[in-house]
Structures are given as structure tokens and as C-alpha cells.
Amino acid sequence: MTLTTDRPAAPPATGRPTEEPLLRIRGLGVSYGTGARVLDGIDLDARAGEILGVIGETGSGKTTLARAVVGLAPVTTGRITVDGTDRTALRGRALREARRAGAVQYMFQDPLRSLDPDLAVRHLIGEPLAVAGIPADVRAERVLTALDLTGLDRALLDRTPGRLSGGQRQRVALARAIVTRPRLLLADEPVSALDASNRNHVLRLLDRLRHELGLAVVVISHDLDSLAGVADRIAVLYRGRLVEQGPAEAVLTRPLHPYSALLAASAPGLDRTRRAGLALLRTPSPAAPADAACVFAHRCPFADADCRELPQPQPRGADRTAACHHAPAWREHLSR
Amino acid sequence: MSVLRTTARAPIARTALAVLAVVAVLALTGGLLAPLDPLAQDTARILQGPSGAHLLGTDYLGRDVLSRLLAGTGLSVLTAAEAVAAAMLLGVVPGLASVRFGAALSWISLRAVDALMTLPFTLFAIAAVGVLGNGLHQAMLALGVLLAPLFFRVTRAAALGLDRAQYVEAAELMGASRSWILRVHIWRKVLPTVAVTTAHALATSLLAVSSLTFLGIGVQPPAPTWGGMLAGDLGFLAQQPWAPALPAALIMLTVGALNLLADAVRDAEPADAVRGAGPADTAVRKEHRDGLAAV
Ligand code: SF4
Numbered sequence: 001m002t003l004t005t006d007r008p009a010a011p012p013a014t015g016r017p018t019e020e021p022l023l024r025i026r027g028l029g030v031s032y033g034t035g036a037r038v039l040d041g042i043d044l045d046a047r048a049g050e051i052l053g054v055i056g057e058t059g060s061g062k063t064t065l066a067r068a069v070v071g072l073a074p075v076t077t078g079r080i081t082v083d084g085t086d087r088t089a090l091r092g093r094a095l096r097e098a099r100r101a102g103a104v105q106y107m108f109q110d111p112l113r114s115l116d117p118d119l120a121v122r123h124l125i126g127e128p129l130a131v132a133g134i135p136a137d138v139r140a141e142r143v144l145t146a147l148d149l150t151g152l153d154r155a156l157l158d159r160t161p162g163r164l165s166g167g168q169r170q171r172v173a174l175a176r177a178i179v180t181r182p183r184l185l186l187a188d189e190p191v192s193a194l195d196a197s198n199r200n201h202v203l204r205l206l207d208r209l210r211h212e213l214g215l216a217v218v219v220i221s222h223d224l225d226s227l228a229g230v231a232d233r234i235a236v237l238y239r240g241r242l243v244e245q246g247p248a249e250a251v252l253t254r255p256l257h258p259y260s261a262l263l264a265a266s267a268p269g270l271d272r273t274r275r276a277g278l279a280l281l282r283t284p285s286p287a288a289p290a291d292a293a294c295v296f297a298h299r300c301p302f303a304d305a306d307c308r309e310l311p312q313p314q315p316r317g318a319d320r321t322a323a324c325h326h327a328p329a330w331r332e333h334l335s336r
Numbered sequence: 337m338s339v340l341r342t343t344a345r346a347p348i349a350r351t352a353l354a355v356l357a358v359v360a361v362l363a364l365t366g367g368l369l370a371p372l373d374p375l376a377q378d379t380a381r382i383l384q385g386p387s388g389a390h391l392l393g394t395d396y397l398g399r400d401v402l403s404r405l406l407a408g409t410g411l412s413v414l415t416a417a418e419a420v421a422a423a424m425l426l427g428v429v430p431g432l433a434s435v436r437f438g439a440a441l442s443w444i445s446l447r448a449v450d451a452l453m454t455l456p457f458t459l460f461a462i463a464a465v466g467v468l469g470n471g472l473h474q475a476m477l478a479l480g481v482l483l484a485p486l487f488f489r490v491t492r493a494a495a496l497g498l499d500r501a502q503y504v505e506a507a508e509l510m511g512a513s514r515s516w517i518l519r520v521h522i523w524r525k526v527l528p529t530v531a532v533t534t535a536h537a538l539a540t541s542l543l544a545v546s547s548l549t550f551l552g553i554g555v556q557p558p559a560p561t562w563g564g565m566l567a568g569d570l571g572f573l574a575q576q577p578w579a580p581a582l583p584a585a586l587i588m589l590t591v592g593a594l595n596l597l598a599d600a601v602r603d604a605e606p607a608d609a610v611r612g613a614g615p616a617d618t619a620v621r622k623e624h625r626d627g628l629a630a631v
Binding site: 070072096097098099100101102105106108110113114115116117118119127128131132 | 501502503505506507508509510511512513516520521524525
């Protein structure tokens, strides 16, 4: 179990050793028709009972990462295993059966689009069970359980999504995702469309569910603020590459990659002391070589001739990697 | 489905359904209900007005008009239905294929449909009958070809939706089969449009069958049809100016009922959508707060 120092350990979902990651991604590469790599060389783990925050700007590949795990993006290289099963090898009937089993669930970014506007809440939440052929009486019971777990009023059961508030819709999407009792939940920007109070409620809900259900949760976000309070570990993506990952607290307070540092320093909700050097972090280095291989070189204040070579993620302390030739030496510039 | 339920509750739709039910009963049993043989000629009593023996009078060959109207219902309705069935088959399959099998086929089928829609109906029917030979099924096939674009467009729109809607992708992620997705997510959205299209197509083909019969294409005399009677009666306006009104009234009543029903289905749709898409009302907000408090 990898957790930040101030967070109590979540109970494991099964008797399995907690060190064994539930989700294991190795060397993941994804490219679409044009051949351009959307993701390249991603290694990432998520453990049961853990919330992994994946952060990156638009086009960083964070949504593609989640979609690749559930088989919605074309994996060109690497392997994704969930609970020891290779998900990338699943095709046709095997893929459908695995999906029906419901161990891995994906929450789309916009519940208004991902929930059928004609179906009532009870059918929306019950659909994954109905598809799996679970009898109606069992289904009804489990729908109510999921409803209660997500804090939804039973009076909403016969409403269609259009007659729910944004927060309620997000909970229905969450209830639909957990009704199959998954082991892994991938949530794409679960709070980006919500106001501050709903945002906190949904994040707290995710936090509670991973404890109660022993879920591994991957939260995709463009906004460090919404991950700061809830993620145990944070992975930072930039232009399809994993530039840093580690315990949330460490990544937020002592980032090892200049891009993570820029994100941490710019997050509005984070305290002022972390903003040290923001101006410096925003100034690209004049020494950056035009043919740099590092994906961040064009914006990096510390780029130099070394950055012509692609930096690979290197272990930096316990459960932490950073892909920068000058990590952590560049941090000295900040304190100057 | 809620659209159809809403439709069935509308008074106008109920009236239309009642009319159509009567037409359907007549179509099935009209021949049996006919008081006299619709083909029996009585040259001694041609072009007579209503009387005890002939409630709606007789035509130019002395045949009983009421019997011919009743017996002609089945053929008139069935031929129209045949044309619509042909149109569905010729529209639905290419409509699905145009989405599934790449941009080239999509482009070709769209252009073909555009071309079909510009063809004048009567001319096309005459040409088709000229090539295929005169007969009921040939004429209905020609009509089906011309009505096919209606179904093509509806199906294509539905199939595009099937491919692009995120809730369809979400259902696929649950392991739902294609037939589940069609049944649960697509069908209920397509149904109102298909109902409207079918009603309009039936109305169009009923009128077209009549006008083809009028031209001597399709149903061959002496078999009675509404359109054939209308055509025949128009030749004797000087003697019986009111006679064409009888078959015309039946055609108008049926077409009107179909159009009203189609309109009712279409009207039920936005009402439903508005109810479904409205912003959170006070009750929703209250429940929302209560829901939040429960966490
Ligand atoms: S490798 Fe070079 S360009 Fe890339 S982040 Fe590190 S210092 Fe910057």
C-alpha cells in the first residue's frame, strides 16, 4: 500500500498482499490513425484502496490513458493488467465477458452525455447488471445499495438525467459505476463541471468508497487543486509521457520535474509559499536545443544540451519516479 | 416508448386511431361486408342515385357503389402497405450500410438518394411499368423506390447516432451487445421518427396508388380500388357530379388520419424532451440538497 504519510492505510479489498498493484501498466503506447503517439512508454501502478490522481493539460493523454485501460483506445505497445489479467489481450467475446463482469469501470467526463436521456435513474444504475444477466430482484436490491452508497435520494429513482442537478447526475454515474462492485474505477474529470460544494462532496464520496469497497480509484484531472486533498499518489503527464509520479504530498511540495513544479506553483488553492519561483518556472531556457528530445524542453527553464536525449523515468526515492536529466538539481535554482 | 404513450393520450391521436381501426377492419373484412357482388354488372341500372337496393347508388356499369367501396378497401390499403414495405427495405438497408461501410459508399448513396428525390413520381412509375411490365407489384416497387429516401435518411441519422452517442459507448463498456443497444438505447429514440415517416409514407402511397390506378397503372380493372373508382366516376361528372366524392372522402379520411397520427407522434416528442431537459426545478434542488445532506 502506498499512501501519503498523513493518510491512514485503506483496508485491502481481499486477502491479497497490498504491495501487489491491482492495475499495472507497463510500457504503454497508444497511437491513433495518423500514427502520432498519444501516449508513449507509460509505466504506472494503482493499488487496491488507493486513489491515484493523473494530472495533465488538454492533449497530455490523460483521458486516453484511462480509455486504454478499459479498451476504448488502441494500445499499440505495452501491457495493461488488472488483477493479473492482461486487458490488452482481450478481444471480441472475451472482452465483452470481462466488461460484463464489471471489475473495471470507467466514469465518463460528462454524465449528461454518457447517461441515456430517456432512461430513469433506476434503469441507468441497473443497466450494467441487466446486461450481465443478473435477475431483476437482485438487481433492484443492488441498485438501492448503490444509490445509498452514493448518497442519492430514493425519490430520484424514476427521474431521467435531464431532471437531475449536475451533482446528482455525477452521483448517478458513480452509482452506475460501482453497482457491479468493481475493483478498479477510472473517473475522468469527475468534478470539473461541478461547483465547489458539489466538488468536495463527490471527492469525499470517492474517498469514502475506496475505503468501504477497497477500490483502486484513478482520478483524471487537469486541475491539481481537485486532486490535492484526495489523491494518495499523483502521476503527471505531459505530451503523452509520464514526467513524474509519486506520493501526492511529495509531488505537491517537492516536485522533481519542472512541469510538476509549474503546476504546483500555479494551483490557485495551494499555499503561497509553494509559489516561490513561479516567474522563473514560466521562463523557457534560452539554452534549450531546438532538437531536444525531452517533451517539456520548449517550456523548460532548465533545458540545456543534455536534454537532446530523451529523459527516462528514473526512481527517485521510495515509490517515486521523475523523467528529467536535471532532477533534483534544478531545484537549487528555485531557492537562489 | 414514453413518446408513444404520450401520443396515445392525445385526443387527436385517439380520433385518428379510431378512424384507422375502422379502415383496418374494412380492409380485412370489407369483401364480406359488401351487401352485393362488387363485380356484378346490371346494365339496366347504370348511374343510379341512392336507393333501398343500392344505398350509395350504382356506377357506369350498374355495379353497387357501396359494395365496391367496401371490397376495394383491402386492395387499396394493402397496395399502399406493399409500397411502404418496399420503401422500408430499400431505405433501411442502404441507410445502415452508408454509415457502416465507409465514406465512399456513404457519398454514393447520398448522391443516389438526392437523385431519386428529384425524379417526378408519375414519370418514374410509367417508366418502371414500361420496363417491368404493367402490374400491381411492379407499380408498388416503383413507388417503394421513390419513397425509400425517406427511410434512408431516418435510418442513416439513427445509425450515425448509434455510432457517436456517448451513452452507446458507455453501454458497450458494460458489455452490452449490439442488439441490446439497439433495443434499449436506439430504438426508443428512432421510433417516433420511424412512426412519423411510416405514416407519411403510407398516406403518400395511398394517394399515389389512387393516382396510378387513375392512369391505368397498377391495379387492373375490374378489381375495385378507391383510386380506380375515383378515376371511373370522374368520367361521368355530368350524370353524377357527387359520385367521385365517395371514394375521395375515404382516401382523404384515411390520409388525414395517418397525417394527424404522425403529427401527434411528432408533437409528443418535444413535449417529452422539454420535460426531460428542463433545468433543475425547486423540487429537484430541494432533493438535491437533501441528497447532499445524506452523504
Ligand atoms: S530533461 Fe531537460 S528539458 Fe526536460 S524537464 Fe529536465 S531539464 Fe527540462
